[in-house]
Amino acid sequence: MTEHAIEVTGLTKRFGDFTAVDAISFHVSKGEIFGFLGANGAGKTTAMRMLIGLSKPTEGDGFVAGYNIRTEAEQIKKGIGYMSQKFSLYNDLTVKENIRFYGGIYGLSKKQIAEKTAEILEELDLLEVAKKTVGALPLGWKQRLSFAVSMVHDPDIVFLDEPTGGVDPYVRRQFWETIYQQADAGRTIFVTTHYMDEAEYCDRVSIMVAGSIEALDTPKELKKQFASTTMDDVFLKLAR
Amino acid sequence: MKILAYLIQKEFTQIFRNKALLPMMTILPIVQLIVLSNAASNEVKNVNLVVVDKDHSEQSRLLTRKIVANERFSLVSAPYSKENAMETMQTNGADIVLEIPQNFERSFLKGERPQLQILVNAINGQQATVGVGYLNSIIGTFNKELQTRVGQPAIGKNANIQIASRNWYNPEIEYTHFMAPGILAELTALLTIILSAMNVVREREMGTIEQINVTPIKKWQFIVGKLVPFLCVGLLLLTVGLIASKLIFDIPMLGNIGIIFMYAIVNLIAVLGLGLLISNFANTQQQAIFVAFFFILIFVLMCGLFTPIDSMPKWAQYFTIPNPLAHFISVSRKVLMKGSGLADIKMEFLYTFILAILFNSLAIWSYKKQS
Numbered sequence: 083m084t085e086h087a088i089e090v091t092g093l094t095k096r097f098g099d100f101t102a103v104d105a106i107s108f109h110v111s112k113g114e115i116f117g118f119l120g121a122n123g124a125g126k127t128t129a130m131r132m133l134i135g136l137s138k139p140t141e142g143d144g145f146v147a148g149y150n151i152r153t154e155a156e157q158i159k160k161g162i163g164y165m166s167q168k169f170s171l172y173n174d175l176t177v178k179e180n181i182r183f184y185g186g187i188y189g190l191s192k193k194q195i196a197e198k199t200a201e202i203l204e205e206l207d208l209l210e211v212a213k214k215t216v217g218a219l220p221l222g223w224k225q226r227l228s229f230a231v232s233m234v235h236d237p238d239i240v241f242l243d244e245p246t247g248g249v250d251p252y253v254r255r256q257f258w259e260t261i262y263q264q265a266d267a268g269r270t271i272f273v274t275t276h277y278m279d280e281a282e283y284c285d286r287v288s289i290m291v292a293g294s295i296e297a298l299d300t301p302k303e304l305k306k307q308f309a310s311t312t313m314d315d316v317f318l319k320l321a322r
Numbered sequence: 323m324k325i326l327a328y329l330i331q332k333e334f335t336q337i338f339r340n341k342a343l344l345p346m347m348t349i350l351p352i353v354q355l356i357v358l359s360n361a362a363s364n365e366v367k368n369v370n371l372v373v374v375d376k377d378h379s380e381q382s383r384l385l386t387r388k389i390v391a392n393e394r395f396s397l398v399s400a401p402y403s404k405e406n407a408m409e410t411m412q413t414n415g416a417d418i419v420l421e422i423p424q425n426f427e428r429s430f431l432k433g434e435r436p437q438l439q440i441l442v443n444a445i446n447g448q449q450a451t452v453g454v455g456y457l458n459s460i461i462g463t464f465n466k467e468l469q470t471r472v473g474q475p476a477i478g479k480n481a482n483i484q485i486a487s488r489n490w491y492n493p494e495i496e497y498t499h500f501m502a503p504g505i506l507a508e509l510t511a512l513l514t515i516i517l518s519a520m521n522v523v524r525e526r527e528m529g530t531i532e533q534i535n536v537t538p539i540k541k542w543q544f545i546v547g548k549l550v551p552f553l554c555v556g557l558l559l560l561t562v563g564l565i566a567s568k569l570i571f572d573i574p575m576l577g578n579i580g581i582i583f584m585y586a587i588v589n590l591i592a593v594l595g596l597g598l599l600i601s602n603f604a605n606t607q608q609q610a611i612f613v614a615f616f617f618i619l620i621f622v623l624m625c626g627l628f629t630p631i632d633s634m635p636k637w638a639q640y641f642t643i644p645n646p647l648a649h650f651i652s653v654s655r656k657v658l659m660k661g662s663g664l665a666d667i668k669m670e671f672l673y674t675f676i677l678a679i680l681f682n683s684l685a686i687w688s689y690k691k692q693s
Contacts, residue, residue, distance in 0.1 A: 134536050137693050155540055155692055164536040168529030174339050175332065186328025187539050215339075 087112045088133060090092050090144030090151070095128050095137065102128040104293035105142060110272060110286075112238070115265050117281045117301075118274040120290030121321045126274045127164035127243060129290070132270070133163050134241050147238050160188075163232035163240040167247060171228055173217030177208055180216055181231055188235035202230045222253035229260060233269070240264065242273040246280065258283050278313040287313070289320050296320050325539060329547025337551060347517070347555055352566050353510040359502040359571060370398045370455040372407045372416040379427035381468065389420070390461050394453075416455050417443050420451040491659045498571040503658045504627045506563040507650040510586070511593045512618055514556040516528040518597030519609075521548060522689075523604045535691045545686050549594050557583065578660030585653045585667065586673060588674050592646045595681030597682040602688040649674050 095103040103125045110116040120126045131137040133146050135155030144151040171180045181202055187196040191316040203209045206226050216224060225245060233240055242261075246254045257271035258280065265271050273284070281287050281301060288298040297320055298303055301313055308316045337343055375382050390397045398416050401407050404544065410416045420441040429436040440457060444450040492499050525531040534544065560583070567573045596617065604610035624631075624638060625647040631639055642648040649670040656662035664671075 085562070115686040135692060136532065136535055159536055162536070164624070166529060166532055168532075170528070170530045172332070172530055173528070174336055179332070179335060183328055183538070184333045184533075185536070186331075187325050187537050189325060189538075193496035 085112070086110060086118075086145070087114070088144070088146050088272065089141070090133070090142065092142035093129065093132060093144055094141040095125075095132060096140045101293055103132070106295045107142075108288060108291075108295060108298055110239075110270060110310070112270055113265060113274065114281065115261065115271045117284030117287040118272060118290070119276075119278075119281055119287055119317065120274075122276075124290040124321075130175055130241055130243060130272070131276060135159055142169050160235075161190070161238050163235070163237040165225075165228050165232040165245055165246045171216045171224065171231060174215055176213050176215050177219070177227060177291060178212045178250055180227070181234060181241045184231050185234045190235060197232050202227070202234075205228055222249045222256070225249065226252075226257060226283055227322045229257070233262060233264065237269070239270040240255050242271065244274055244276065246275065246277065254280070278317055281313045281317075289317060291320055326543050326547055326550075329539075329543065330550050332618075333547065333551040334472070334554075337555065341347050347513060347559060348562055351559055352562060354509055355502065355505055355563055355566060356570060358505045358544050359498045364509040365457075366452040367394060369449065370415060370417045371395045371454065371457075372398050372410050372419045373400045374402070374404050374407045374419065374421045375400060376402075376420050378422045381430065382422045382425040385422065385461070385464050388464055389457065391406060392460060394456055394458065411441070411443050414443070414445075417446070417449055418457060418582050420457070430468065492574075496571075499573050499659065500655070501627075502567040502571045502573050503654040504514060504625075504651040506560070506567055507621060507654045508625065508627055508647060510556050510560050510563065511589065511621070511650055513559060514537040514552055514590055515593050515600075515618065516611070516614055517555065518548065518552050519600040519610045520593045520607055521552075521603070522598060522601035523607050523610045527606060541686050541689050541691065545598055545682065545689060549591065552594050552597075553587065553590050556594075557586060560586050576659065576660055577657035577663065579657075581662075581664060581667070582654060582657050585674070586650070588678055589646050589650045589653075589673065592678035592681055594647075594676055595678060595685050598685040599681055599688060602614075602685060602690075621645050624648065625651050626680060627651055643673055645678060646674055646677050 086109040086269050088108075090109070090254060091107045093106045093107070094101065094105050102199060102210050106129060118126055119128065128137065132139045132151060133144065135146075135151065139152060146158045148295055149155075149157040149161070151158065169193065175183065178199055183266070185198055190198065199212075203212050204238045206223070208223070208227065211219060211223075216227065219227070225288050229240075229242070232242075246257050249257075254277070261271055261273070261283075273280075275281065284301065287304060288295045289304075290296070297307070297316070299307065304316050305311065305313065310316045310319065373386050373389075375386060381530070386397075386400070389395050399407075399410060401410075404419070404421060405664075407416070407419045407421070411419055417442040421441070423436060426436045426438075426446065438461065440454060442450045442454055522531065552647070564575075564579070564582075568575065597614065600613045600617070601610055604613060620641075622643055623629075623632070625645055626642065627647075631642050634642070653662075653670045655665050656667055660666075
């Protein structure tokens, strides 16, 4: 268990008759950037919600950050960060207040919060808008802030659910640079995305189709395996 | 404890930042308090009367004059036939038709017992009963005077018992003294239930609740973190409301105001618990508002504010036990008007306390971090 940041076997989620996630098994190594791909409705978000303790698995077992996802969901939450598609910051709170709030509920001390705030504001170049409400920030800034806030408590693993939706390629590139920084610092990154160019940035990629993982390897191997030149092709061949 | 402080701090920041919320929480209720306390009156001040005088005698005219002299009655018309009078009633122009029969005076003097007829428009039940009451007492007095004047021995010799009534706790029957404390209690409870019911759903709609759910925060911390700020808002509203009622209506404050606040804290916790419970089951603010309204309507109509609980059917009286509003109104009236102490309101305290525990336990239980 210890050498893997995430390890699941036979993970299944059913809603009534519908099987959203069908007995998936995989592992993610520490410090890896793991791309979790799939068409809309393939079950990516459902699988991810089980990993972060928002949803109880119907069957199967798994460990995240060394804790069991069935029985120790609350312990897992101490060691992971999560950034949802909606980048859940409070729009009516300022940048600083958002950092303070999330730092506070993760149990950080006043001093730690002050340090974290200074660090985030500096790194993201947000000093000038620190006292502006988040609602007034451009989308790209919100995404980077949301990413930073999800790591306010220094988690070992960060889950990113389509973090770069709706922004231009330049902002996306910027965002991925921060992801790389975090991975270099030893953090495990688990990321879902619809952008195949982003899939190329990942160490390994899994592709989900109708609740099952149909392919899992490095982008290079996958392209070889499916005799394609781009990840786009790989995806299309699988998803069809 | 520290985590809780951050939750509460965040909630207060949001409340104070919301430009619409603060006035909504303070000014609107005060306006309602002023308007409702004056308007929601059960007093019958104007009864439209039609007199059909078929006698046209001295006495029948005297009776009519006596009735009309009373400011509560206004004579709408005095037609010759009952048909015309009924038409007026049909068009809702008259509340009461008084028919004085032919030979009314003559048969009275003969010592017979002439009969007057009173026809009442009972569509508005209250207007009807109270109006007839007034009318009967006027006719009764008239009858007695007439008997003494014509030197006739009283027909019923037992009619000599005098009843002198005195109104305790509200000697002048000031309607606003009775209504204002009740309406104040009602407004405080209603506002807090709506605010709390909307709040968690809003976080769900915004997606922020998901972010909170992936933190190791405890369920009770989340609920208490929501409860405390709105409790403060409720108490603020109560304070402003009490001051306004004192200044505007000069309501009596015989009891210890501390008791009111002590009770209000328990009551607001109960009401907020219910609001949060509703919030947990709703997916959209629309759903939350509908469910909250369902409870609010029942609470308001069955809280003893407009209709006394004692005059409800037995089963409905039991229904007021789980109604926090009913207890709140009862306590505020008892303490303010009667000067009741803790011992006098112990039942209200007990019931509300149980409700507070119940609603909040359910709220914590039904708040799911994991689906």
